[in-house]
Amino acid sequence: MATDPLVEVAFELYALPPASFTAERNARAKAAKADDPALAKRIAALRKASAPAWIVGQLVRHRAEKVGQVLELGAELRDAQQDLDAATLTQLTKDRRALTSALAREGGELAAAQEVNAPPAVLDEVSQTLQAAMADADAAAAVTSGRLIRALEVVGFDPVDLTDAVAGPAPDGSAAPAPQVDELASRRARRAAERAVRDAEKALERATRASDEARRATAQHTRVRDEANKRLAELRREIEAAERAGAQAEEALAEDAKSAEDAAAAEADARDALEKARAALDA
Template sequence: MDLADVAHELYALPLAEFTAARNARAKRARSEGQPLLAKQIAKLPKPSTAAWAVNVLARRRREELGQVLDLGASLREAQEGLDPAAMRALGRERSRLLAAVVRDGREAAGELGVKVSDAAAEEMEQTLHAAMADPEAADAVRSGLLVRTLTGSGFEPVDLAGAVAVPGALPEPASPPPAQQRPARGAEPEGTETPRTQRADADAEARARDRAQREAEQREAEESKRREREQAETDLADAEQGLAESEAELAEAQAQADTASARRNEIADELDRLRRRIDELEEDLAAAEREGAHADRARRLASRLAEQGRRAVQRARDRLAQLP
């Protein structure tokens, strides 16, 4: 199992379970003799709430998400073909579909016990909007591995730096065909005058692009600050989790040390008791030996006296036998 496989497992979990599961998975990789993989797993960042909710869409509402991304491809085609009518129609459909899919994402997140705030829902919509405008951003959203939300104006590539947990898990972007091989839909032959209405639409589109560019720059600045804040919050949560695990390991080690110390003291007390008992037994043995020696002397004396008594009895019997 490689890093991408582990990441797909972790980013599919409920948000509250991510940090503990990541740390446990890194610990397991170390125990299995995979220190590099363990280090890579430990560095996987916890996703923001909005990014996690988009990942939920990629896994639990894949069909609805596909409709959004397919509509984005159609919009890009209409823009490349300078088809204002199609762009207006698709733009209206985009607003309706984005709102519906964001509602689906909030509902799916709620099924997993996470309430997505209105602010996070806006970030979800910005991310989907960016994915509609940029094929590479669409691949990032489809991956289900987002760690932060995306923003994009539609005129510049979406910044994906640090947005995907395992960038190598995304497909390589396809190179667009040369411009001369991609004639714009509805383009007039060279030398044909553009109608006035088409020029007006082009001017309106240009103004809209400028306005969108300014709004995108403002959103990007706000997004950058938000990402920094979320990263700091994630780092704090990870540090607190690491501290909690370290303190738990310390408590376990202290309990083991206390148990070993109590056992050592118990054995030492038992040894002291046995030593005192040995001293007592040695004293008893010495006393018994003294008593034995005394008894032995008394036995020898009694034996001599008994022998003397036997001889006296025999002499008396002899004298008695000699009398008439």
């Protein structure tokens, strides 16, 4: 499909300092009028970019690698968002703001180099625009088109409003540094592997705690068993001693019984003798 000729013209015009835009736009429209009146009319209708949008365009042209890294990170975060918990998302949002703010400051330096004023409020809008590009693939395509004419903003989870945000035809997204399918698959596999590692670490932690508890329980039960066996051995010795004492007592009782029987017989004999002696005395 042929490229709209306005795209190239607009890209060149929005690369110029804002102060030079209007005069150059009018000159380009006048030059195109003879050969392509329709294109000339479209060129003349191009609106001057706002300061934040122009700075974003400078970043796209002069810090393309960093912008690409930021937008690629945004694509990765969008893809991973469903796998992240609230705390992680909150931290990533803070990191994203810090990253885009730093890049916005570089945009301010580029503006200063061309004697274009970039107060903090403008740089805040640059940062917001970069955050919008990280959060929305269509916004990323608008930013990387180099034809952005107004700042962008993220509102909740809604798609970024791109109405009248890009000069000329809407970008088809081909310029946006979107990760390839194999890259996304690789990242998904890496996140799955990271989750598996985290799950394995947690499982190991639980297993280690259970193992420690089992070892402590085993040690405690071993002590109880050893104490019980020791006491049982003592009781067995006491039982054996008692059994020996009982056997000895049985033997003594048998001897005592025989002695008592002998004593009873002797007593009976003595009584008989006494009675006989008394009878003899009486006689």
